[in-house]
Amino acid sequence: MAAVNRFPDMPEYTGLNTPVGEEYDIALPNVEGQIPADIEGTFFRAVPDPAFPPFIEDGGAILSGDGMISAIRINRGTASCAMRFVGTARHKAEVAAGRALFGKYRNPYTDRAEAKGVDRTVANTTPIWHAGRLLMSKEDGHPYRVDPQTLETIGSYDFNGKLRSATMSAHARIDPQTHEMFSFGYEADGLASTKVSYFIVDNEGELRREQWFDAPYCALMHDFAITKNYVLFPVYPTTCDAARVRAGGDHWVHEPGRESWVGVMPRDGDVKELRWFRGPKGVFCFHMLNAFEDADGRIQLDQCMADVNVFPFIQRASGLSVSPQDANGRLARWTIDLRKGSDTVTETVVGPPGDVPVIPASSQGRAQSHAWMLTMNPQMQGPPLPGGPVGVMFNTLLRLDFSGGPPQALALAPNECFNEPAYVSAADPAHGGWLLSVVNRQTGPAQFDSALWILAADDVPAGPVAKIAIPKRLRPQVHGWWVSAAEFGDSDRN
Ligand code: V55
Ligand code: FE
Numbered sequence: 001m002a003a004v005n006r007f008p009d010m011p012e013y014t015g016l017n018t019p020v021g022e023e024y025d026i027a028l029p030n031v032e033g034q035i036p037a038d039i040e041g042t043f044f045r046a047v048p049d050p051a052f053p054p055f056i057e058d059g060g061a062i063l064s065g066d067g068m069i070s071a072i073r074i075n076r077g078t079a080s081c082a083m084r085f086v087g088t089a090r091h092k093a094e095v096a097a098g099r100a101l102f103g104k105y106r107n108p109y110t111d112r113a114e115a116k117g118v119d120r121t122v123a124n125t126t127p128i129w130h131a132g133r134l135l136m137s138k139e140d141g142h143p144y145r146v147d148p149q150t151l152e153t154i155g156s157y158d159f160n161g162k163l164r165s166a167t168m169s170a171h172a173r174i175d176p177q178t179h180e181m182f183s184f185g186y187e188a189d190g191l192a193s194t195k196v197s198y199f200i201v202d203n204e205g206e207l208r209r210e211q212w213f214d215a216p217y218c219a220l221m222h223d224f225a226i227t228k229n230y231v232l233f234p235v236y237p238t239t240c241d242a243a244r245v246r247a248g249g250d251h252w253v254h255e256p257g258r259e260s261w262v263g264v265m266p267r268d269g270d271v272k273e274l275r276w277f278r279g280p281k282g283v284f285c286f287h288m289l290n291a292f293e294d295a296d297g298r299i300q301l302d303q304c305m306a307d308v309n310v311f312p313f314i315q316r317a318s319g320l321s322v323s324p325q326d327a328n329g330r331l332a333r334w335t336i337d338l339r340k341g342s343d344t345v346t347e348t349v350v351g352p353p354g355d356v357p358v359i360p361a362s363s364q365g366r367a368q369s370h371a372w373m374l375t376m377n378p379q380m381q382g383p384p385l386p387g388g389p390v391g392v393m394f395n396t397l398l399r400l401d402f403s404g405g406p407p408q409a410l411a412l413a414p415n416e417c418f419n420e421p422a423y424v425s426a427a428d429p430a431h432g433g434w435l436l437s438v439v440n441r442q443t444g445p446a447q448f449d450s451a452l453w454i455l456a457a458d459d460v461p462a463g464p465v466a467k468i469a470i471p472k473r474l475r476p477q478v479h480g481w482w483v484s485a486a487e488f489g490d491s492d493r494n
Pocket of ligand 2: 170171222223286287479
């Protein structure tokens with residue numbers, strides 16, 4: 001595409017981050033190894049991809065790429081792959097204008113005049129599947145509903161007019177027993193607000209209950225957690241200030257001297273019951289691995305933690321410069337005892353640094369026996385590939401065992417990287433299931449190839465059992481969601 005050449009020569013737009021903007025639906029006949037017979041369904045992936053070059057300098061642009069929905073379908077041992085822009089109001093307005101209209105990340109005061117009043121969200125973070133609906137989400141707005149078959153955008157989605165919150169997180173937690181979807185939205189009534197909405201969608205997709213509360217300060221609340229009986233809202237000190245945004249500044253700065261917090265309440269209870277517990281100062285976590293109630297009734301919250309917000313553009317806006325290696329990354333477990341008087345969490349390190357944690361859907365809110373995440377092992381085989389919001393891509397897949405077993409690792413060659421894996425359960429309950437991950441490989445100065453790797457989830461060091469070549473250039477994925485063929489059947493209910 002000629003337009004690609006007009007993007008600035010900056011890390012956000014070069015290498016793996018080079019904009020692609022191509023829509024397609026193709027067969028994937030080139031398979032090395034064998035696709036396991038019990039993998040039937042669709043791997044939906046959210047891929048930010050800016051359609052138009054920016055007109056303003058913005059480190060946060062890496063989070064503002066137009067949402068594209070990718071569907072890798074696996075059916076009777078064969079695969080196909082489709083890619084399509086989410087038809088957001090923002091994307092449509094820019095296509096109509098033939099140029100970018102929206103300015104800095106989450107700063108409407110930097111937009112061109114034509115953008116006024118147009119929904120700014122790019123729906124680029126997670127394809128959430130619940131109750132037969134596919135929702136492309138971004139934490140700064142309402143999600144967009146997408147037809148899971150055609151990938152056609154149906155429109156902005158507000159749960160049939162019921163969602164009062166202006167925002168919905170890109171992270172939803174689905175209870176494995178009740179199939180309810182728990183979600184929340186911060187800056188629920190506008191820019192820099194401390195208002196947070198908390199809502200529950202039942203197994204039929206009806207929004208049953210929405211309540212609002214105030215966070216201790218306006219924070220980047222990217223994810224949250226549930227247990228069987230509780231909901232947890234972590235708040236870390238990456239904060240927004242309305243005056244700064246109005247002056248055309250950055251949405252987020254990280255405040256190392258400020259306390260972190262976690263709010264805890266019965267998940268079917270009233271926000272009046274919310275209790276706030278203090279965590280360490282200055283820490284930040286994008287993704288919680290899980291939370292659960294242990295045998296003694298205490299709450300355990302496992303987080304991919306660091307001593308600072310690791311996004312380089314947020315550090316720059318904050319006058320900080322801490323590399324991922326120096327950020328004291330760890331899987332941090334916060335223990336909260338609701339029966340004790342203490343208002344402070346206790347932290348234990350239960351795993352190595354890493355992010356994009358994955359648990360089987362059946363472990364949600366329950367003590368997980370094992371989990372997977374991506375990490376960096378630059379010492380082992382070479383420096384990681386540049387790309388994505390942190391600036392470098394993950395080169396190692398880990399399987400963590402929480403029942404005393406050793407961890408497993410699969411480190412890639414220096415010119416390769418993993419995207420967030422999806423977990424697929426196996427037909428045989430005695431088999432540990434599968435992981436799917438798109439692996440990108442640099443093959444030349446600006447050349448990459450990509451393949452979907454399928455691994456036995458309980459034996460990651462063995463490497464892939466199948467590699468499905470994807471003969472397209474791919475930008476880094478944010479989150480993905482596996483929808484089995486059996487669940488997919490639900491999608492014609494609406
Ligand atoms: C993240 C990603 C986002 C975002 C905020 O990975 C945080 C974290 C792709 O968009 O808007
Ligand atoms: Fe996320």
